[in-house]
Amino acid sequence: MRRFGRTLVAAALAVTVGAGTAGWAAGDSRQEVTGPPPGTAAWRADTSGPALPDPAGASPHEVARFFAGLDGARQRDLLRRHPLVVGHLDGAPVALRYEANRQAILATGEARYASLASPGRQILAFDPRGRGQVAEVFGDLERAAHVSVIVPGTDSDATGHDASRTAHTGPAGMARSLRAAAGADTAVVAWTGYTTPVGVGLDAAGGRLAQAGAVRLARFTEGLDAVGAPDPVLFCHSYGSVVCGLAARHTDATDLVVLGSPGMRADSAAALHTRARVWAARGPSDWIADVPNVEFAGIGHGTDPASPAFGARRVPAADVRGHTGYFAPGTQSLAAFTALAKGEVR
Structure with a gap:
């Protein structure tokens, strides 16, 4: 992850001084997965x-x-005939989507996805194309008084959703930690519903993948509304905060919380044109602080959301370690996130 930070610095500086970027783009570019799911023709x-x-x-x-x-x-009957479509349809009944995605995952026959179909898993969305996309629910989404959505950044996908990680990191780990802290009346969704950048390079420094992800995130939150779920709190980590910045005006989120953010493609919180309250957290040892907050020729993500100039409300994070420690138990940031997730902050 430190290489990612250094490369963003290098990329921004390279563009500023007019250096070529064709080699970087060729080595790093990922094709975003868009459009309806497999099985739509049938x-x-x-x-x-x-x-x-x-x-x-x-x-x-x-x-x-x-x-x-x-x-x-x-x-x-529709579930049986078209599991990939039913499981992917925002607005379809939640329990029906869980079962459709279990069947769709089993039908892939791929070992890398097998654990997602285990008993008790609540997979709200699954798309096997590319590196795979997945959304998993922790808690009772149909009865929850409060809902939060974790929007992750670089290197997140369905293939690595169940990969071994340091505790409380990765989209699922963050969601589990927040759900445990918030309690039974809160549901948390680990939403890897877009094609994220891989490693270092111009995909991470640019906004192309975030733009595609923002469309999907806006539709996903509309789908929560369509099934009667409470308006969500969005927790957006790293490159995920770029996605949230671009989606902000199109969601009904009550709060938009960015952590370890390289920027939101906006000059200020007001420029996001959202009714949500905007919050920002930055730990003292997070390498993202070394990323230049510039936006030039499509490279860089703009003003630092944790800076006073941006105008976001600050989340205490003095005891956070590194770039991925924001949901660690006992931290000031997790305590603040929990209060936001439960609607206790006025």
Whole structure:
């Protein structure tokens, strides 16, 4: 991760002095996964009942109304026929999506995803394309009084979702830590629903992947609203904060919390044009502080959200270690995050 920070510095400086970047882009570029899920063609061609909502065009609220008009047998029939589509449809019933994604994961036959189908896992979204995307729920999303969403950064994907990590890091580890601290009335979603940058290079320094991710994040939060979930708190780590910055005006989040952020592609909190309260945390040993807060020719992510000039509310983080320690038990940051997740901060 320190190499990532140094490379962002180098990339920003290289562009500033006019150095070429073609070699970096060729070595680092990832193709973002966009559009409806695999199986959409068969879904669209299905004439076994009333017309099905188009995964690419129907809003999550339209999807919710469609499923509300079906009996249980018809819902299960669609699950059986089209598990990848049903599991991916924002606005579809939560429990139905869990079961659809379990079946879709098993159907891949891939060992790298097998643990995601284990009993008790609550996989709200799964897409096997590319490095894979996944959203996992911790807690009871259908009955929760409060909902939070973890939006991770670089090197996050479905393939590594269950990889061994230092405790309380990675999207699932962060979500588990916050859920444990917040208690039973709070559900937390580890949302790796976009193609993240890999390692170092221009993908991490640029906004292309974040722009695609912002569209998906906005639709995901609309899907939460469509099934009656409370307006969420978004916790956006590292490159995930770039995604949240671009999605901010299109979500109904109550609070938008960035941690270890390289920037949000905005000059100020007001420039995000969001009704959410904007918060920022930066630990004293987080290497992200060494990243130049510039934006030039598409490189860099702009003003430091943790700086007074940005205008975000500050989250105490004096005892956070490194770039990934914000959810460690006992830290000031986790205590503050917990209060925000439970709606206790006015």
